[in-house]
Amino acid sequence: MTHTPTDQPTRRASGAVVPVLAFAGIVVAVMQTLLVPVIKDLPQLLDTAPANATWVLTSTLLSGAVATPIMGRLGDLYGKRRMLILSLAVMVVGALVSALTSDLLTMIAGRTLQGFAMGAIPLGIGLMRDMLPREKLGSAMALMSSSIGVGGGLALPLAALIAQHADWHALFYGAAGIGALAIALTLLVVPESPARAEGTFDVLGAIGLSAGLVLFLLPITKGSDWGWSSGTTLGLFAASAVVLLLWGVMELRVKAPLVDLRTTARPAVLFTNLASIMVGVSFYVVSLVLPQLLQLPKATGYGLGQSMVVAGLLVAPLGLTMMVTAPVYARLSAKYGPKFTLILGMLIIAIGYGAGLGLMSAAWQSLVIAVVLGAGIGLAYSSLPALIVGAVPASETGAANGLNTLMRSIGTSVSSAVIGMVLANTANNVGGVAVPTMHGFRVSFLIATGAVAVGLLMALFLPKPNRAPQLRASSEEETNLERAETVLRGFQGRVLDASGAPVPRAKVTLIDRRGRQAGATLSGDDGTYVLTVPAQGAYVLAARAIGHGPLASSATHAGDDRAIELDLALPGETVTA
Numbered sequence: 001m002t003h004t005p006t007d008q009p010t011r012r013a014s015g016a017v018v019p020v021l022a023f024a025g026i027v028v029a030v031m032q033t034l035l036v037p038v039i040k041d042l043p044q045l046l047d048t049a050p051a052n053a054t055w056v057l058t059s060t061l062l063s064g065a066v067a068t069p070i071m072g073r074l075g076d077l078y079g080k081r082r083m084l085i086l087s088l089a090v091m092v093v094g095a096l097v098s099a100l101t102s103d104l105l106t107m108i109a110g111r112t113l114q115g116f117a118m119g120a121i122p123l124g125i126g127l128m129r130d131m132l133p134r135e136k137l138g139s140a141m142a143l144m145s146s147s148i149g150v151g152g153g154l155a156l157p158l159a160a161l162i163a164q165h166a167d168w169h170a171l172f173y174g175a176a177g178i179g180a181l182a183i184a185l186t187l188l189v190v191p192e193s194p195a196r197a198e199g200t201f202d203v204l205g206a207i208g209l210s211a212g213l214v215l216f217l218l219p220i221t222k223g224s225d226w227g228w229s230s231g232t233t234l235g236l237f238a239a240s241a242v243v244l245l246l247w248g249v250m251e252l253r254v255k256a257p258l259v260d261l262r263t264t265a266r267p268a269v270l271f272t273n274l275a276s277i278m279v280g281v282s283f284y285v286v287s288l289v290l291p292q293l294l295q296l297p298k299a300t301g302y303g304l305g306q307s308m309v310v311a312g313l314l315v316a317p318l319g320l321t322m323m324v325t326a327p328v329y330a331r332l333s334a335k336y337g338p339k340f341t342l343i344l345g346m347l348i349i350a351i352g353y354g355a356g357l358g359l360m361s362a363a364w365q366s367l368v369i370a371v372v373l374g375a376g377i378g379l380a381y382s383s384l385p386a387l388i389v390g391a392v393p394a395s396e397t398g399a400a401n402g403l404n405t406l407m408r409s410i411g412t413s414v415s416s417a418v419i420g421m422v423l424a425n426t427a428n429n430v431g432g433v434a435v436p437t438m439h440g441f442r443v444s445f446l447i448a449t450g451a452v453a454v455g456l457l458m459a460l461f462l463p464k465p466n467r468a469p470q471l472r473a474s475s476e477e478e479t480n481l482e483r484a485e486t487v488l489r490g491f492q493g494r495v496l497d498a499s500g501a502p503v504p505r506a507k508v509t510l511i512d513r514r515g516r517q518a519g520a521t522l523s524g525d526d527g528t529y530v531l532t533v534p535a536q537g538a539y540v541l542a543a544r545a546i547g548h549g550p551l552a553s554s555a556t557h558a559g560d561d562r563a564i565e566l567d568l569a570l571p572g573e574t575v576t577a
Contacts, residue, residue, distance in 0.1 A: 016189045017131060018140045021124040022147050024088060024182045027175075028117045029151025030159075031060065031091060034175055036291070037160040037308055038168050045168060046104045051225050058221045059108045063115030065217055065409050066210045071119025072402025073206075073258050075126055076197040081190055084123040085183055091117035092179040099172035110172075117179070118409070121148060122401035125385045130193035138338075139330030141389065142382030146326055148408075150319040156291070157312030164308060194505055194522045199256025206258055208247035215240035217410070220417045224424060259403055268391035269400065271461045272384060273407040275342065278455025279380045280411020281418075282349050285448035286356075286373050288419050289441050290315050290366050302438040304363050314366050321374025322381065329382040338386035339462045345379030346456045352376055353449045357442055380455075384408075387462070415451075419444045494527040495543050502527025506545035 035057065038045065042053035067087070075083040094113025101107055121144065128140045162170050219226070219236040226233050251257040263269060294311035296303025306314065332341045352372035359365035385401055392400040426440035495506040508529045510519040518539065523529045531541075 017191075018128065018136075018143065020182075020185045020189045021127060021140075022143045022150075024084065024120050024186060025124055025144050025147025026151035026154070027088070027178050027182045028091075028120045029148040030155040030175055030178065031095075031114045031117055032064075032148070033151075033155045033287075034159055034171050036156060037163040037312070038171075041168075046102060046107060048104045052104060054222070054225065055104075055108050056111050058218075059112040060115040061221060061409070061413060062214055062217055063112045064118030065115075065213050065406055065413075067116040068118045068122065068406045068409065069209060069259060069402040070206050071116070072122040072126070072400070072405075073197075074201060075119075075123045077199070077201055079192050079196075080123045080126045080130070081186065081192040084120055084127070084190075085186055087117050087119040087123065088179050088183045088186070092176050092183070095172045095176035095179060099169050099176065102169075114175070118405065119402065121145070121405050125389070125401045127190060127193055129389055130195045131191065137389075138333050138386060139327050141385045142326040142329040142333075142378075143323070145381045145385045146322040146378050148381075150323045154316060154319050157309055157316050160308040160312040197256075202251075202254055202256060202258040205247065205251055205254060208243065208250060209258060212240050212244035212247055213406075215243055217413055220413050223417055224421050228421075263392055263400065264403065266391055267461065267463050268387060271458045272342075272387040272391070273404055275346075275380075275455040275458040275462075276384050276404055276407040277411040277414070278451045278458065279346070279349075279377065279384070280408035281415040281451040282346075282353070282373075282411075282448045282455070283377050283381075283408075284412040284415035285353075285419055285444055285451075286318065286369065287315070288416065288423075289444050290370065292423075292436055293360060293441055294363065294366055296435070300435060302360070304366070306363060310363075314363055315370055317367060318370040318374040318377075321371050322378035325375055325378030326382055329379050332379075333383065333386060338383040338390070339459065339464075341379050342383035342387065342459050342462075343456060345376045345381075345383060346452050346459060348376030349373060349380065350376075350449055350452045350456070353445045353452070356445050360438065360441060381408075411451075415448075418447060422447065491529075491531045491539075491541060493529060495523045495529060495545065496527060497545075503545045506543050509542045509544075511540040511542060 035042070039057070042056055043050045046053055046056070071083050071087055091114050094110045094116070097110030097113065098107055099110075101110070124144045125141050128137060128144060132140055159171055162168075162174065215236050219233040219240075223233050248261060251259060251261050264273070291311050293302075294304045294306040294314055295308060296305070298305040329341055332344070352369055355372065356369045359369055384404055388400050388404050422443050423436045423440045424434060426437050426443065427434040428437055429435075491510070495503040495508065497503050502523070504523055504525045504527060506523040506527070506529075508521055508523060508531060509517060510531050511517060519531045521529050521531055523545075
């Protein structure tokens with residue numbers, strides 16, 4: 001275990017950390033929408049059949065789904081910044097591989113490597129939790145969580161512009177460039193969090209989860225090509241159910257599992273993840289429908305006849321509104337809690353899709369839909385990491401947010417499969433070309449509305465938020481005062497060695513009278529530590545550092561601010577605080 005959710009950040013971060021981490025999230029999102037402008041041309045560009053060309057998109061989805069929870073757990077164990085840089089580095093390598101080839105198999109290999117960047121989202125959220133003061137954490141996590149939508153919205157018109165006026169390989173060179181920039185900025189600005197989880201990496205758990213996810217997502221993404229009732233599709237679904245069930249049984253028996261299923265089963269985590277799937281479904285529907293509606297020729301009677309670039313610009317406000325929503329979310333969440341903002345966000349999404357059923361006859365109407373849906377999706381996406389962070393120990397932040405990001409990815413995958421099937425089955429055949437119909441677009445919007453309704457139901461089952469006091473300061477003086485009051489409610493002091501020198505990175509653990517861990521943290525560079533307590537009473541403070549023996553000191557918290565120095569040269573002492 002590392003520090004508890006109420007502990008202060010382990011290291012003060014500069015003001016540039018949040019925008020740098022958010023930029024890394026935007027880079028990840030760019031990889032998801034990079035090929036949207038050239039999807040229909042991929043078979044010709046790669047000299048292959050359309051069914052084979054879809055693997056260029058499917059491979060990125062599968063690798064991202066597998067990498068997200070795994071990189072989150074590795075970040076908890078070995079350093080979130082380190083794993084963030086590794087995720088981005090693998091993405092850059094994959095982008096360069098794709099930039100240098102027109103061979104299908106090599107392209108798929110490069111796109112598979114690019115999918116590893118998906119782990120950057122939960123890792124960035126974990127770093128924010130470890131470093132930022134609580135009064136800044138809400139808006140920062142909101143921006144990081146929304147970055148996947150922001151990047152997707154901004155990348156679409158830029159990718160369309162590049163695809164129209166340059167060789168399509170330039171898309172990958174550009175992605176590699178911004179990926180390298182994100183790595184450089186992370187190295188320069190973002191410090192490593194000293195927070196670490198205990199235990200080892202669950203290799204068998206990672207293999208089992210990876211196999212189960214691939215077996216589940218593969219028929220979802222390829223079901224339209226294979227046939228939903230085909231033996232291959234049904235067999236893979238059945239195999240995924242068996243593998244994931246066996247994986248779950250194994251994870252419950254492992255001392256340090258990849259995913260703590262007991263924590264995941266908590267109502268706050270479970271219903272947040274279920275709602276995340278529905279938000280993911282609703283987010284992807286608009287991305288599939290509006291660009292096609294805008295680009296269809298006016299001769300169809302309902303198409304809006306816009307160019308690829310103009311269509312991208314009209315959809316871009318979806319991401320821009322999500323970015324603008326982050327500070328609005330922070331204010332609403334501080335006052336009413338993230339459960340309220342999640343419900344409000346999904347209500348706005350439902351209004352957007354409901355209104356969209358009658359707003360499909362002009363380009364400006366698409367702009368209105370994008371703005372309304374962007375506001376709703378931004379609020380909903382921003383609420384999800386706050387709900388997860390508030391429900392899991394700090395040592396599981398990366399893995400838990402990785403699982404939540406995976407739930408959103410599953411939602412977008414299901415959305416892509418279902419909406420693709422709806423549009424295909426309702427399309428008109430014009431000169432051998434399948435043309436989507438207005439009926440198909442409206443059915444797609446109705447499906448999105450239904451998904452939001454289910455997500456709203458899940459959100460209503462979330463437990464009431466903890467009424468513990470939160471830092472909501474309007475000035476620096478108020479912030480310092482509230483921080484001081486928090487310190488008075490816990491233990492503070494220094495960890496010292498035999499010579500009286502401070503010991504950095506010593507682990508200090510708080511144990512209650514029942515022998516349970518009530519909190520933990522790492523001492524800072526000057527040996528200081530701060531630990532809040534859940535209630536007044538008797539506790540044991542245990543300290544340990546590399547090269548020193550363990551120390552256990554009993555301490556009674558009575559509400560004062562007396563400092564307790566833990567001298568690792570002593571076998572133990574009794575202190576009253």
